[in-house]
Amino acid sequence: MENQGDTAHLLARVSTLPTLPSIPYSNYQRRRKPSSKTKSTIYNQGSFSREIGHAAAETYLITRLSFKLLSYLGLGYRWITRFLGLALYAMLLMPGFIQVAFYYFFSPLVRRSVVYGDQPRNRLDLYLPAKIDSPKPVVVFVTGGAWIIGYKAWGSLLGKQLSEHDIIVACIDYRNFPQGTIGDMVEDVSQGISFVCSSIADYGGDPNRIYLTGQSAGAHISSCVLVRQAIKESRGETVSWSTSQIKAFFGLSGAYNLPNLVDHFNNRGLYRSIFLSIMEGEESLQKFSPEIMVQDRSSKAAVHLLPHIILCHGSSDSSIPLDSSKAFVDTLHRVGVQAELILYDGKTHLDLFIHDPLRGGKDDLFDCIVAYIHANDKEALAKDAMAPPRKRLAPEILIKLARRISPF
Template identity: 30%
Template sequence: MTSQRHHHTLLTKQNNTRQKRIWDLLRHLPTFMFRFLRLLSFVFFLLPAFVVFLYHYFACDRIAVYYGLKGAIGENGERMWLSRHYLDMYGSRTHVNGNKEKKPVVIFLTGGAWIIGYRMWGCLLARALVPFGILVIIPDYRNFPKVNIKGMVDDVDMSIQWVLDHVEEYGGDGKRVVLVGQSAGAHIGGVVVAKKVLDWIRQQQQQQSYQRSEGSNEEDCRHLKSTYSPQQLCGFITTSSPHNLVTMRSVFHRHGLSASVQRSIFGGISGSNDYDDDLNDDTIKSVATSDDMDVFEAWSPYHLVKKCQSEYITLTSEGTTNRSSSSNNNESIDQLKDIFPKLCVIHGTADKTVPVEEAIEFLSLLSNLQIPALSKMYPGWSHTDPILEKPMLGNHLYHRDIYELVRLWTG
């Protein structure tokens, strides 16, 4: 009797869930159709520009290079050369005014909400920079649901390592590399940079505390498998980036990236159905568990930079003696900036996908930690204006700013 009653209860719950989902689908159908028609109209009016975009992508000086592990087998048994571990390299065969000197390098990480990112999206930036003697590399990385955020970070980190190791074979200067990211790509790049700083600090802590013994595994304390240091990057330019995933959760949900999908991407803990249906700042605080929030903090550049500061204070306090607590803190903050590459934060003031407050708060944090960072705010620009709409309309302000920063940082 008990098992029958339990089975009946389970079937009832399943039926209720199914009915609720059908009702939710019908309830949101008008909104979906309206947004779908808006998308079609957007594609229709921009179709001529997209045709030109595709022409430039396939006709320009571009080669595709595999940056993954040779002969490796993927998670589903496929060969890695069939996966997303390829990068597009622009300008390796272009010599400006007959100059064959090694070129400064831009690694551009495309956006796509961690779901639809593709290396083609950076074609316009590459087309603008290559004629001025810059080698542009745009790596692909696996998206959700193929992998979660950890897999994306590992892919980007591996592509940076490949560039630093092999770019000189293609005419680039491995000592003059600038990392640039837009939207989700900027977020992933920010995570990689912050984790590389944390890895550097932890390796220094190991050396100071004599924890590294002969035959020990040096990777135990590292977040990432790569061996390059953050100082090998001349700079990092973040564009339209969500720096703090904790504050962005409700914003993402309102723009169609549901709370359940966010938890799947970033590894959070599943919550109730009500949490997914009606999400706001109050429900985040009341429903999300502390573990759930910790996961989102763990993949937020904002919180990772704060962690870098706290761990560097620990490093300097362990490595110095007869100093007061205040002097330790001041020294930690003053010297932390030397571990990071040079930074620039770019954002459009009319960005509704990732509000400009994200950039302002991140810049405020960097200022408080005395980590210098340049900033460029584009009045009236939207989330995708820097890489899509403005260049298609002939406005290359973003491209000029990238070029000037690369020249400034790489000499």
């Protein structure tokens, strides 16, 4: 899956999309037309050479990282069976995934691979409403993927749905393991949030209405970023963005206390040795556990800088137990943070994020996020109420089969 992410990034680099009239022209690059056939030939040759060089560099990187990851994984039975299960899972849901992929690659409303930093994975995708006649609320989304197979395009279904309700979505990519460890992931996401806070107005977004959302490993990473940022601000450190710019945090099926989950992940195929390598050693588990971080005495002033935190979790989630969100909410209440838990009875790890959206029609999680963001906008709420039912993207029988063999 890491290979697929880098390949998709390469494809995104060599594609172009038309510019929307409502978006400032200065934000996009346009190749200047050559003035003669000779110049055109030289330009095309140079461009082709650059693309070949980039492809070679990407291929080398992917190959090197794949072998490095294989050296960590070995020939473990659990991860091999889960990889095969993931492949079958993707095949079953391919009818829906193809439709979303077509939108992702060909919609003029998607701005792919906007650069926010100098690392190879420092890119983000923007999903824009069809009409931007006023500053729109913004959702910054951090995808999951077990800290290993995360990729920004995984958020395309969420981006499509929210943008249809006049919400701009920024899906942040970040270095995965073994290209980076948890410290690199946190740094990347923080830098991506900083870019959104400072630049989203250029794309029609409202910098005063930014909401942070993460799913699974993405919920863990983004919650770490949020708590660490609050700690920095409380100590008077120089920061490039402020937690006050985040109106709320939505954590979907996240992990917030790593020491409590090491054995659980090990039993599910994310072996202890690999997990500890991702998290930079056992001694670092606590400093990358938001539930533990907010209880530290030195963080007493920081917790009051945190925004409203809303954690969503399915009761039948076997990848990350429901207790992870329950315990974090209880801890947040004890330290004085406004937080709530929304429990979805019978939902699994991917029901809320993939299966329910693919079914179309009513989507409880999606409706909850939209209602919260539009709570003080009567016009937007009225428009939401009149919106047509969401289209089904995959047959129910395929969704049920995929749900049964899902490795997550």
